[in-house]
Amino acid sequence: MIVETRALTKQYRGKLAVDSLDLVVPEASISAFLGPNGSGKTTTIKMLLDMVRPTSGEALVFGEPASTVSIRERVGYVAEDKRLYGNMTVARILEFTRPFYPEWSRDRERILLQRFDLPLDRKVRALSKGMHSKLALVLALSHRAQLLILDEPGEGLDPVANEQMLESIVEATGEGAAVFFSTHQVAEVERIADHVFILSAGRLAFEGSLEDLRANCRRVHAVFPGRAPLEDMRLPGVRTATADRNRLSIIADGNLETIERRARDLGAISVDLEPLSLREVFLAAVAEPLAAGQPAVDAKQYLRTSAPRESGDGEGSGAEQS
Amino acid sequence: MIWYKAWLESRTRFLIAAALIAVVIGWAILDSENAMRRFDRRPPITFEFYVSIVFAGRLQLVWALAVALLGAGGLLRESSTASVQFTLSLPVPRRRWTEVRAIMGAMQSIALAMLPVLVVPLAAIAIGRSYPVWEALKFCGLLATAGLVCFGIGLLCSTLLASEFSSIAMSAVAVYFLFTADIYFYRWLPNVGIGDLLGGGRYVDRCTGFLTAWPWTAVAVSLCVTFALYRVAVEMMERRDF
Numbered sequence: 001m002i003v004e005t006r007a008l009t010k011q012y013r014g015k016l017a018v019d020s021l022d023l024v025v026p027e028a029s030i031s032a033f034l035g036p037n038g039s040g041k042t043t044t045i046k047m048l049l050d051m052v053r054p055t056s057g058e059a060l061v062f063g064e065p066a067s068t069v070s071i072r073e074r075v076g077y078v079a080e081d082k083r084l085y086g087n088m089t090v091a092r093i094l095e096f097t098r099p100f101y102p103e104w105s106r107d108r109e110r111i112l113l114q115r116f117d118l119p120l121d122r123k124v125r126a127l128s129k130g131m132h133s134k135l136a137l138v139l140a141l142s143h144r145a146q147l148l149i150l151d152e153p154g155e156g157l158d159p160v161a162n163e164q165m166l167e168s169i170v171e172a173t174g175e176g177a178a179v180f181f182s183t184h185q186v187a188e189v190e191r192i193a194d195h196v197f198i199l200s201a202g203r204l205a206f207e208g209s210l211e212d213l214r215a216n217c218r219r220v221h222a223v224f225p226g227r228a229p230l231e232d233m234r235l236p237g238v239r240t241a242t243a244d245r246n247r248l249s250i251i252a253d254g255n256l257e258t259i260e261r262r263a264r265d266l267g268a269i270s271v272d273l274e275p276l277s278l279r280e281v282f283l284a285a286v287a288e289p290l291a292a293g294q295p296a297v298d299a300k301q302y303l304r305t306s307a308p309r310e311s312g313d314g315e316g317s318g319a320e321q322s
Numbered sequence: 323m324i325w326y327k328a329w330l331e332s333r334t335r336f337l338i339a340a341a342l343i344a345v346v347i348g349w350a351i352l353d354s355e356n357a358m359r360r361f362d363r364r365p366p367i368t369f370e371f372y373v374s375i376v377f378a379g380r381l382q383l384v385w386a387l388a389v390a391l392l393g394a395g396g397l398l399r400e401s402s403t404a405s406v407q408f409t410l411s412l413p414v415p416r417r418r419w420t421e422v423r424a425i426m427g428a429m430q431s432i433a434l435a436m437l438p439v440l441v442v443p444l445a446a447i448a449i450g451r452s453y454p455v456w457e458a459l460k461f462c463g464l465l466a467t468a469g470l471v472c473f474g475i476g477l478l479c480s481t482l483l484a485s486e487f488s489s490i491a492m493s494a495v496a497v498y499f500l501f502t503a504d505i506y507f508y509r510w511l512p513n514v515g516i517g518d519l520l521g522g523g524r525y526v527d528r529c530t531g532f533l534t535a536w537p538w539t540a541v542a543v544s545l546c547v548t549f550a551l552y553r554v555a556v557e558m559m560e561r562r563d564f
Contacts, residue, residue, distance in 0.1 A: 051410045052563040072413035079407035086403070087330055099323050100412050136408070 002027050002147050002178040003048060007057035010043050010202075017043045019202040020057065025180050025195070030173055032189040033182040035199035036286050041182040042080050044199070045151050048180075049077060061147065073101055076145030076177075078153045082132040086125030090118050090135060094142075101143035109142040115164050129156035133165075141168055148172055150181035154188065166192055186279045196278065198285040205285040206239075206253070210278070213253070217276040220250040222263040229266045235259055240284045251276065251284040324414060328426040331395050336430045339388035340437060346384050347438045350376045351445035351453075369451050371531030373442060377461040378521025381438060385465060386472045386501065389431040390493035393476015394486050396423050397559055402484045406564050420559045424477055424552050431473045435466035460533045461522060468537070468544040469520050472497050474551030481558040519544070 003025035010018040018040040025031045035041045046052040047059050050067045059066040062074065084093055098104045113120070116134035127135065133156045140148060148169065154162045169179050170192055183189060189196060189210075196213065198206035208216075222228070228248035233241050237255030241248065248268075252259050256273060263271045276284075350357065354372055361367045367375075397419055400406035410416065439458045446453040476493040483489040504515030518524075519540050522533045 046407075046564070049411055050416075051407065053561070069413055069415050072411060075411070077407075077411040079404075079411070081404040081407065083404040084408050085327070085330075085405055096323050096326065097412070100414065139408075 004060045009056045011055040029194040030179040031195040032193040039199045040202040074146040076140030076148045078136045078140045078150040080151040082136040091120040103144040112138045148179045190278050200286040216254045218273045221272045222248040222268040223270045324422045328423045347441045348445045374531040389473040390476040390497045392427045394480050394489050396480045398484045420556045432466040457532045468541045470548045471544050474548040477555045478551045481555045
């Protein structure tokens with residue numbers, strides 16, 4: 001694996017920013033890191049780069065502790081805040097950065113500069129927000145990094161530049177780099193990512209390949225003759241479940257046959273399974289617990305990727321996870 | 323490149339401080355005839371003794387504030403401008419950034435202290451007098467070594483406060499207290515005044531105005547304190563989250 005975290009935890013003045021995070025980023029893949037604001041994405045990324053020290057647990061990059069300085073020669077990073085040294089020109093900051101990376105490619109740099117149309121003689125402080133993002137990308141992509149850690153790389157980019165950015169990321173993967181990027185743009189993730197991690201309140205709420213997600217994630221609609229038996233649908237694979245009188249709506253990421261069979265056994269008149277978009281999975285994964293009195297299952301009770309999906313009927317076990 | 327970055331970040335402060343010291347000391351020498359007349363002494367003070375008073379007075383003040391200013395900056399300040407994330411993503415140990423900045427700042431502080439070695443003899447020639455370079459070197463060397471503690475204070479303050487303004491203000495206050503420590507502590511530590519140490523104090527010959535010896539022990543203690551401040555600054559930066 002390129003990146004691995006084991007029970008990685010960061011606490012700021014008693015508040016958990018990242019909570020026992022276990023993450024494995026596969027090699028030569030594009031992994032997206034999704035999560036609402038304040039869910040701990042940037043803190044996790046900073047711990048991978050040793051900018052923030054974990055309270056407990058460990059982060060490994062290329063199998064070595066994240067505090068190992070030499071691993072950063074193989075990592076390209078774009079920070080959430082793309083600001084660079086304002087007192088340097090674009091040409092000077094490139095000149096400054098090159099010597100730190102033995103694998104720096106002048107050809108790659110030239111291509112990226114042309115692609116992003118950056119003015120070499122302009123001071124960094126005079127660049128627009130979008131240009132800052134482009135320059136940060138040039139600096140991260142020019143040294144043939146084996147791992148690209150990009151924290152909201154498309155922020156501030158216009159649609160054309162955003163396309164160029166995505167193209168550059170895919171190109172880097174084509175050359176063997178693994179990409180780990182955080183974003184709020186679910187559509188981008190669906191286009192380029194192989195793997196998705198969804199973080200909610202510092203915990204991993206969903207993890208899997210996009211292929212698995214498309215194959216296994218479904219919205220299950222069931223209609224019952226009487227009141228929908230919400231509590232009886234607590235099964236492994238169920239992420240959220242809401243009931244409205246006789247209608248039950250479930251978002252599930254596996255164990256679909258069991259869920260469907262259980263609904264029919266409970267007397268459902270009809271059971272329909274619809275494919276889910278990543279956006280819907282994301283919203284289900286980060287859903288806040290519903291207010292008391294609402295006819296719904298507390299979403300958080302199901303937000304555990306470790307639920308034993310493979311079990312036969314799995315009765316009760318998924319619901320017990322929390 | 324790390325050195326280049328450290329130079330870029332400090333060069334404006336260094337050049338302004340150098341210009342300020344050159345002007346203050348240059349003017350003190352060029353105006354020495356008037357200034358010496360203001361000393362109501364019989365016999366009148368010599369030019370050399372007047373220079374020793376300048377070294378022990380306004381040069382110390384300007385230099386101490388300038389080096390406290392040179393201690394400002396660094397990773398914590400960068401965190402307020404957000405470029406620190408780029409800096410820390412480079413394959414350079416965090417400790418190294420602080421080390422380079424400290425060494426660069428210390429070298430600039432020494433260069434500023436040594437500036438009067440050129441300015442004083444040249445300004446003296448301009449008014450038809452002379453001042454031995456070697457004697458100027460002794461005073462300035464004392465300032466550069468024993469006074470480096472002021473830079474250490476600036477460096478430490480820059481690791482405590484992210485705002486450059488707050489860090490400089492805190493350094494200035496700390497340097498002020500250092501220079502006036504003898505007022506508060508003279509009953510217990512009569513020789514604690516750093517101002518007296520940097521100006522040569524009892525080692526200045528009242529007749530010639532030259533340094534007769536160097537306060538080696540005090541210089542060594544001051545250098546040890548500076549090194550301790552530097553180590554604390556490095557350790558604080560090592561432990562900090564960015």
